[in-house]
Amino acid sequence: MDKVTPPRAGGMPMTARPTRWQEAGASGNFGKRFAELIAAGKDVDGEARLADALLPRGARVLDAGAGMGRVAAALVQREHDVVAIEPDGALVEQARETYPGLPIEERNILDLSPDDGPFDLVVCVGNVIVYLAEGTERTALAAMRDVLGERGRILVGFHLQDPPPHARVYTAAEFEADVASVGLRVDLRAGSYELHPANDTYGVWILSRAGG
């Protein structure tokens, strides 16, 4: 099974490569949009509701690429033991202001080590996967695999078509090939966080260790 280390290719450590999110410079707009939605009382908990349905009570959860913390906060509210990581410092700051006490660290998925686990669930939703730095998808998937507990799972969701600016196009077939290449398997594929049938627009996957 592939190892997360050494995270190097082309002489540059993978963690030094700019994420597509950094290249997009979308942090401010994204943070503002969610602040407005929350202030207006809109529902921003859809991903967290599905995550919660996958978990026993009081489970250990990693929110990988947590943005301004909305999913992590909704899972804390549901009494899970949550760790959130997010490399964008401005979003980490916003998360700390919006959700005081939220356990969020300024960190990259690629920096995870198996010692950070074990988690019952890794949540990697809201297009994180299509905003990773170019060429780091398999390494990121392997890093999330390595922090899973024995029956741990990964919840992933992203746009399959019309990705936001600077996000990559990642087809379902290409994603599933990368999933298989790092020893993960697809337990479920759906088309929304309310588990509508799989479609070509949005992909939601539940993954676990192959052979687990």
Ligand SMILES: C[S@@+](CC[C@H](N)C(=O)[O-])C[C@H]1O[C@@H](n2cnc3c(N)ncnc32)[C@H](O)[C@@H]1O
């Ligand atoms: C559209 S935002 C989604 C944020 C959050 N998951 C949500 O749904 O509200 C995409 C996020 O992916 C994060 N991201 C991109 N590459 C990452 C990496 N290597 N490790 C952790 N987060 C990453 C970005 O910093 C950004 O916060």
